[in-house]
Amino acid sequence: MTHSHEPLIKLEGINLHFGRNHVLQDISTELHKGCITTLIGPNGAGKTSLVRVVLGLTKPTSGKIWQENDLRIGYMPQKLQIDQTFPLTVERFLKTARSCSRTQMLEALKDVGAESLFPQSIHNLSGGEMQRVLLARALLRDPQLLVLDEPVQGVDINGQLELYNLISRIRDERGCGVLMVSHDLHLVMASTDHVVCINHHVCCSGHPEHVTNDPSFTELFGVQGGEQLAVYSHHHNHRHNEHGDIVPESDCQHKGPC
Amino acid sequence: MPDFLLFALLGGLGVAAVAGPLGSFVVWRRMAYFGDTLAHSALLGISIGFLLDINLNVAVIFCCVGLALVLVTLQKQRMVATDTLLGIMAHSALSLGLVAVALLEIRVDLMSYLFGDLLAVSQQDLYWIFGGGISVLLLLKILWQPLLAITINEELAHVEGVNVPITRLILMLLIAVVIAIAMKIVGLLLITSLLIIPAAAARKLAKTPEQMAIGAACVGCLSVIGGLAMSWHFDTPAGPSVVVASLATFILLYSLPVKNQL
Numbered sequence: 001m002t003h004s005h006e007p008l009i010k011l012e013g014i015n016l017h018f019g020r021n022h023v024l025q026d027i028s029t030e031l032h033k034g035c036i037t038t039l040i041g042p043n044g045a046g047k048t049s050l051v052r053v054v055l056g057l058t059k060p061t062s063g064k065i066w067q068e069n070d071l072r073i074g075y076m077p078q079k080l081q082i083d084q085t086f087p088l089t090v091e092r093f094l095k096t097a098r099s100c101s102r103t104q105m106l107e108a109l110k111d112v113g114a115e116s117l118f119p120q121s122i123h124n125l126s127g128g129e130m131q132r133v134l135l136a137r138a139l140l141r142d143p144q145l146l147v148l149d150e151p152v153q154g155v156d157i158n159g160q161l162e163l164y165n166l167i168s169r170i171r172d173e174r175g176c177g178v179l180m181v182s183h184d185l186h187l188v189m190a191s192t193d194h195v196v197c198i199n200h201h202v203c204c205s206g207h208p209e210h211v212t213n214d215p216s217f218t219e220l221f222g223v224q225g226g227e228q229l230a231v232y233s234h235h236h237n238h239r240h241n242e243h244g245d246i247v248p249e250s251d252c253q254h255k256g257p258c
Numbered sequence: 259m260p261d262f263l264l265f266a267l268l269g270g271l272g273v274a275a276v277a278g279p280l281g282s283f284v285v286w287r288r289m290a291y292f293g294d295t296l297a298h299s300a301l302l303g304i305s306i307g308f309l310l311d312i313n314l315n316v317a318v319i320f321c322c323v324g325l326a327l328v329l330v331t332l333q334k335q336r337m338v339a340t341d342t343l344l345g346i347m348a349h350s351a352l353s354l355g356l357v358a359v360a361l362l363e364i365r366v367d368l369m370s371y372l373f374g375d376l377l378a379v380s381q382q383d384l385y386w387i388f389g390g391g392i393s394v395l396l397l398l399k400i401l402w403q404p405l406l407a408i409t410i411n412e413e414l415a416h417v418e419g420v421n422v423p424i425t426r427l428i429l430m431l432l433i434a435v436v437i438a439i440a441m442k443i444v445g446l447l448l449i450t451s452l453l454i455i456p457a458a459a460a461r462k463l464a465k466t467p468e469q470m471a472i473g474a475a476c477v478g479c480l481s482v483i484g485g486l487a488m489s490w491h492f493d494t495p496a497g498p499s500v501v502v503a504s505l506a507t508f509i510l511l512y513s514l515p516v517k518n519q520l
Binding site for chain 2: 055056057073075077080082083085086087088089092093096097121141147
């Protein structure tokens with residue numbers, strides 16, 4: 001698979017303080033067209049804060065953000081809580097993305113395998129169905145960059161695999177860039193092109209390694225599932241003390257991020 | 259039909275038609291207490307209006323908008339919880355208004371401001387109700403999409419290019435205008451009910467936000483007709499009768515054997 005390396009967004013030396021908390025420390029990274037970037041890290045590492053900076057929802061304390069002119073972002077929030085008093089069908093919800101025809105809406109739903117949900121109330125959807133509808137809505141905006149904050153949250157393991165497959169298929173078909181957040185330390189989808197591991201600062205980043213022969217994965221998820229799962233194993237040249245500061249240590253070689 | 263009854267009917271229908279769609283937003287965005295707080299400050303607006311010798315409707319609108327801005331600013335400081343803040347503001351504003359009316363020795367019929375005086379609607383009032391009402395409905399129509407977007411999710415709306423703070427501010431402004439024109443109908447203590455009850459009743463049968471907004475306007479209009487009829491036949495106070503009629507509609511709709519799948 002070839003990817004163009006046209007950057008969509010460039011972050012340079014992003015710092016973010018919340019009071020005394022130094023949430024993001026000197027983060028620099030780029031998001032490219034046709035490239036799936038996965039952001040991983042432990043809870044409270046600042047993943048969501050970084051996504052909010054990318055989306056322009058939070059202004060960083062310092063640092064530079066460059067983005068392509070009139071960049072169309074399709075955002076899929078972690079959770080969308082819609083008040084029960086708000087009557088909303090999937091059809092009407094999709095229409096809030098932009099004015100579009102019934103055919104276009106059905107096509108977007110078909111893309112995510114959720115056509116049957118079209119006439120349903122948004123309040124009756126399961127977690128996985130809601131994620132698909134949110135994705136369809138993001139697609140209707142014909143985005144150059146898809147931003148997905150923990151897209152598989154509340155979805156069972158098979159559903160997670162399906163959703164990850166779906167996201168990589170969408171990237172293949174549309175050639176858009178994807179930024180995804182995952183707090184899962186072990187599972188990073190196989191088709192991720194670039195992994196950024198953060199714990200307030202960028203611990204490391206690079207291509208994920210594929211695990212195809214690991215028997216425990218095959219056992220857990222079946223052969224097909226095992227093939228689609230990958231562990232991003234990497235070596236750190238530092239560790240963190242109890243304050244989260246970096247302590248250089250060249251011979252530390254643990255598996256799993258941060 | 260005597261003139262005063264016709265004016266009352268027209269005024270009531272005009273207010274109900276605007277209160278329905280706007281009240282839907284109050285219900286969706288859980289702004290009931292916020293609306294109540296703004297309404298409570300209306301009397302303060304009246305006394306300021308008398309003091310400065312300006313049109314009372316304009317004074318009430320400015321007072322409501324001013325209070326809304328103060329509320330938003332204080333909310334950001336997070337000194338106290340929002341409901342506490344609203345409680346403090348609502349009752350302080352009402353008390354300040356009552357004190358100001360007494361201090362300035364303004365001769366007003368307090369009861370008509372507190373509970374409305376639908377049967378005393380004048381031609382002048384009708385101009386205000388229809389002028390204000392049509393402006394509010396027009397703005398609602400123009401801003402319908404961004405208003406729905408911030409109601410669904412403010413962050414999603416922001417990412418998709420909606421100016422969230424401005425849209426929110428306009429919604430508050432619209433609520434302030436509706437409070438000013440609805441005061442004549444049901445009085446400042448009952449205004450929120452005219453916003454909330456028809457919208458809540460319409461929720462039962464609505465599948466989309468548009469259906470709920472229009473349904474709320476219809477329920478509101480029915481309530482005005484019912485309330486006026488009650489007032490005419492049983493000599494009950496008109497404002498509270500309208501509220502009772504809308505409550506009856508609410509109960510009737512919710513006891514219908516229609517299963518609400520939505």
